[in-house]
Amino acid sequence: AQSVTQLDSHVSVSEGTPVLLRCNYSSSYSPSLFWYVQHPNKGLQLLLKYTSAATLVKGINGFEAEFKKSETSFHLTKPSAHMSDAAEYFCVVIPSGGYNKLIFGAGTRLAVHP
Amino acid sequence: DTEVTQTPKHLVMGMTNKKSLKCEQHMGHRAMYWYKQKAKKPPELMFVYSYEKLSINESVPSRFSPECPNSSLLNLHLHALQPEDSALYLCASSPQETYTGELFFGEGSRLTVL
Numbered sequence: 049a050q051s052v053t054q055l056d057s058h059v060s061v062s063e064g065t066p067v068l069l070r071c072n073y074s075s076s077y078s079p080s081l082f083w084y085v086q087h088p089n090k091g092l093q094l095l096l097k098y099t100s101a102a103t104l105v106k107g108i109n110g111f112e113a114e115f116k117k118s119e120t121s122f123h124l125t126k127p128s129a130h131m132s133d134a135a136e137y138f139c140v141v142i143p144s145g146g147y148n149k150l151i152f153g154a155g156t157r158l159a160v161h162p
Numbered sequence: 163d164t165e166v167t168q169t170p171k172h173l174v175m176g177m178t179n180k181k182s183l184k185c186e187q188h189m190g191h192r193a194m195y196w197y198k199q200k201a202k203k204p205p206e207l208m209f210v211y212s213y214e215k216l217s218i219n220e221s222v223p224s225r226f227s228p229e230c231p232n233s234s235l236l237n238l239h240l241h242a243l244q245p246e247d248s249a250l251y252l253c254a255s256s257p258q259e260t261y262t263g264e265l266f267f268g269e270g271s272r273l274t275v276l
Contacts, residue, residue: 082263091166091252091267092205099263138204142263148193148256149218150263152204 050075052122052139054153062161067111067126069156071139074120081122082140082150083113092138098122109133134160166268168253174274177243183271185236185253191266193259194236196228197252199270205252211236212259243275 055070073079083095096107103115113124122139139153166187175181185194193212197205210218211230225247227239236253250272254265 080263089269089272091254091269092265093267094264097263140263148195148210148259148263148265149207150205150265155202155204 050079050141050143050151052081052141052151052153054137054139054156056156057154058157058159060159060161061129063131064128067124067129067133067158069124069137069139069158071122071124071153072120073122073139073141075141078117079141081113081115082142083107083111083122083124084138084140086136086138088135095124095137129158129160131160131162134158166253166255166266168251168268168271170271171269172272172274174276175240175243176276177245179243180239180241182240183238183251183253183273185238185268186234187255187266188234189255189257189266190233191255191257192233193256194230195254195256195265196236196238197254197267199250199252201249209238210259217259240273243273245275248273248275 051074053072081098084092085095086092096105098105098115106112111126137156141151169184195210196208199205207220208222209228214230225242229237250270252270253268256265
């Protein structure tokens, strides 16, 4: 069965410093992996997705993630945090079977300080 | 138009009330979803409609009754709810129910059951 583990429940950074949100996956096949973001009192928005093309995936708002099969990781990064990046971030995998049945990680809350 | 619109944004109801949540999208998407999200938790899938037919029910109690009157509308009828049903209810849509993982979410309806 597929699953994702987000290694940090909270991450705090200063504005202008790099962001690293960590996600490890478990899958018996090459997975499709995603990062979604949820700003306070809002719905979720797709940041980026990996579907077995390029291992370095660029998303919206300057975020990117690298798929590393050897480490079973799909960490989300951004070179310079902005105050507006403060939100909850979910790492997501979808199972085999051809359905949009998202399997969510527990989430990482990113705080950005001035 | 890339929006999923949910109404109402906030709903307070007693345990004997009957109310409905509404979701609308005009992106021509053929799959629509209801998720439930408790505070500080990831969303949990409740129902999936594909081409206006219920395709997935995640063993949701019958006090939640989904309805898809047409390809643009999704309702969630609520009756005899319990206080533990208080949560953010998120609607989402996707072009079709296939292996893409790309869902478009509304901002949610925050439900409080007294």
